[in-house]
Amino acid sequence: MSTLDDRAAGGAEGRAAAARVGIGGPVGSGKTALIEALIPVLHERGVDLAVVTNDLVTREDAERLRRSGLIDPQRVSAVEAGACPHTVIREDPTLNIAAGDELEVRFPGVELILFESGGDNLASTFSLDLVDWWIFVIDVAGGDDIPRKKGPGTLRCDLLVINKQDLAPHVGVALPRMVEEARAVRGQRPVILTDARRGAGVAEVADTMLKAVLF
Amino acid sequence: MLSLFATLWQADSAFPNGGFAFSNGVEGLAELGERLDGEGLAGVLAMTLTHRWMGMDRIAVALAFAAGADMDRLTEIDRRLDAATLPAPQRTGSRRNGLAFLTAHARIGTPSAAELKRQVERRHMPGHLPVMQGAVWRACGLDAQSALAASAYGVAAGMVSAAVRLGLVGAVEAQRCLGLTLPLLARLVDEAGRAGALTCDDFESLTPMLDIATMRHASSDVRLFSN
Numbered sequence: 001m002s003t004l005d006d007r008a009a010g011g012a013e014g015r016a017a018a019a020r021v022g023i024g025g026p027v028g029s030g031k032t033a034l035i036e037a038l039i040p041v042l043h044e045r046g047v048d049l050a051v052v053t054n055d056l057v058t059r060e061d062a063e064r065l066r067r068s069g070l071i072d073p074q075r076v077s078a079v080e081a082g083a084c085p086h087t088v089i090r091e092d093p094t095l096n097i098a099a100g101d102e103l104e105v106r107f108p109g110v111e112l113i114l115f116e117s118g119g120d121n122l123a124s125t126f127s128l129d130l131v132d133w134w135i136f137v138i139d140v141a142g143g144d145d146i147p148r149k150k151g152p153g154t155l156r157c158d159l160l161v162i163n164k165q166d167l168a169p170h171v172g173v174a175l176p177r178m179v180e181e182a183r184a185v186r187g188q189r190p191v192i193l194t195d196a197r198r199g200a201g202v203a204e205v206a207d208t209m210l211k212a213v214l215f
Numbered sequence: 216m217l218s219l220f221a222t223l224w225q226a227d228s229a230f231p232n233g234g235f236a237f238s239n240g241v242e243g244l245a246e247l248g249e250r251l252d253g254e255g256l257a258g259v260l261a262m263t264l265t266h267r268w269m270g271m272d273r274i275a276v277a278l279a280f281a282a283g284a285d286m287d288r289l290t291e292i293d294r295r296l297d298a299a300t301l302p303a304p305q306r307t308g309s310r311r312n313g314l315a316f317l318t319a320h321a322r323i324g325t326p327s328a329a330e331l332k333r334q335v336e337r338r339h340m341p342g343h344l345p346v347m348q349g350a351v352w353r354a355c356g357l358d359a360q361s362a363l364a365a366s367a368y369g370v371a372a373g374m375v376s377a378a379v380r381l382g383l384v385g386a387v388e389a390q391r392c393l394g395l396t397l398p399l400l401a402r403l404v405d406e407a408g409r410a411g412a413l414t415c416d417d418f419e420s421l422t423p424m425l426d427i428a429t430m431r432h433a434s435s436d437v438r439l440f441s442n
Contacts, residue, residue: 082236083380083439092231094315101318105336129322 018050018110019213020100022089022126022134024153027119029139030163032061033196034205035116039070041206047214048111050075050103052096054088054118061116075110077103085118093130100130111214122151133213135205139164144173147182159208160186165193165200222361225352226368228376233315234369237308238377238440239263243428246435251383253392260371260396262422264403268370270419271299272345273407276366278415279349280359284327289350290340295415297341302426304433306341308442313344317351326354363404371396377440 023031035051042049051071053062055078062078065071077099081088088096100113115131117124126134136157138146141164147154154160160182168175175193182191190208194201224230244259245251251259275296282288300306314335320328328351335342345366352362375389384392429442 080236080439080441082238082377082441084235087235091229092233092235092315094231094318095233095236095311097322098233098311098314098318101332102314102336 018100018104018113019133020113020115020131021209021213022115022117022131023137024089024117024120024124024126024134024157025137025161026121026139026142029119029137029142030194030196031116031119031137032064034135034137034161034163034194034202035065035114036068036070037194037196037199037202038114038206039068041203042112042210045206045210047210048107048109049114050077050100050107050110050112051114051116052077052079052099052103053116054079054081054085054096061118075103075107081118085120086124089115089117089130090125090127093127096130112210120153122146122149122153124153125156133158133209135159135161135209137161137163140168140173140175140178141171144175144178144181147178147185150185154182155185158190158212159205160189160191161194161201161205162191163194163196166195166198217356218358218361221352221356222365225348225355225357226365226372228372231315231319233312233318234373235376236441237312237373238381239305239308239370239374239442240422240425240429240432241374241377241383242381242438242440243430243432243435243442244425245381245383246432247428249424249428251378253384253388256375256378256384256389257392257395259425260374260392261399263374263425264367264371264396264399267420267422267425268367269403269407270417270421271296272366272370273363273403274413274415274417275343275345276349276352276362277359277407277413279346280353280362282350283353284350286330286334289331289346290334292415293340293343293346296343296346296418299415299418299420300343302429304429304442305426306343309343309345310335310341311441313342313347316344316347317342320351320355325351327351328354360404360408363407364400367400367404371400381439 055061065076066073079095079099136153278292317332321332334340375393378384379386379389
């Protein structure tokens with residue numbers, strides 16, 4: 001009889017091999033657009049990449065990335081959030097961890113796995129069981145008072161991205177004050193302005209992320 | 216007493232095992248227009264526990280528990296359960312839930328969990344939740360009867376939780392419904408104990424409405440749950 005213990009190499013499982021980065025934020029803030037903009041930049045920097053998406057009621061984000069032509073569709077995994085976008089990245093991240101592990105088995109050279117949250121509110125945060133580092137994406141159209149509300153997502157993320165900076169004059173947002181307040185509530189930890197659709201600020205996001213988790 | 220605490224630990228909905236993402240047919244039944252108020256939900260629970268859990272999960276948990284760390288035997292049970300689970304969404308859901316369950320236990324360092332996870336990831340075994348539960352829960356210190364109780368309770372509690380998130384019943388009404396199901400859970404686990412040893416040849420289920428609902432749900436474009 002062969003037993004599990006005979007075959008077990010070391011008992012408890014070791015930590016994941018690839019760096020894992022979470023990208024969270026409110027619905028519509030531009031998380032998928034940021035990932036679409038990041039993928040070519042990361043490829044340019046030679047990063048072996050995969051993505052896990054958490055769609056709330058459809059597989060739209062996963063399908064959007066798979067059809068984008070930016071990344072091998074096999075490198076995009078979809079995890080349903082069971083109506084609980086908080087739970088799947090924080091209280092019970094096991095489905096996401098398993099999806100990441102499975103990508104590592106299928107693509108042994110993968111260096112970086114991005115986990116896109118299904119869209120949530122300002123209270124969402126990533127479990128450090130799941131990711132090594134995480135980004136929270138808000139946008140100027142959501143209101144320049146978001147940083148002042150001091151949501152856990154805004155405060156605790158490793159990098160705060162304020163997206164859709166180009167919309168500021170159209171939605172009556174005083175962008176400099178929004179950035180100043182964001183930096184103040186975050187204790188001067190990183191805040192980057194982006195316009196993901198046009199690529200503005202995306203290289204800075206990529207470099208900040210890579211410096212934190214790969215180099 | 217240790218077995219009781221191990222059972223509470225593993226039956227706690229706060230234990231991360233991926234189960235929250237699966238309605239196991241509840242969302243499909245709702246889409247078909249089934250009446251799923253407290254009374255209707257209690258009927259679905261009774262049907263599921265009596266005609267699916269009793270003939271499938273219960274046997275798989277018991278056989279895997281008895282197999283312990285015998286990899287060849289666990290693989291055989293797992294493959295037979297896979298073959299006996301006809302609706303594809305149930306098979307897929309049980310396998311994904313089983314892998315998530317192993318993922319938590321592998322990180323915790325529960326004996327055998329990391330190796331089971333490797334076998335599943337390499338497609339050497341399907342990784343169905345009841346089989347993984349039987350093997351891992353034995354290593355956690357549950358006794359055989361408690362493992363059956365935790366399995367049955369997990370099925371019922373998971374479906375009730377899905378019904379709440381789908382807005383079919385209120386959170387309090389859902390717990391009333393679950394409470395009313397406890398005598399049935401106790402009776403089934405007692406019956407399972409008295410029935411003695413079963414084999415993989417005894418796998419059976421008869422839940423046609425639930426199966427149809429689950430299969431129709433798989434092709435739905437908009438859904439909250441994986442199955």
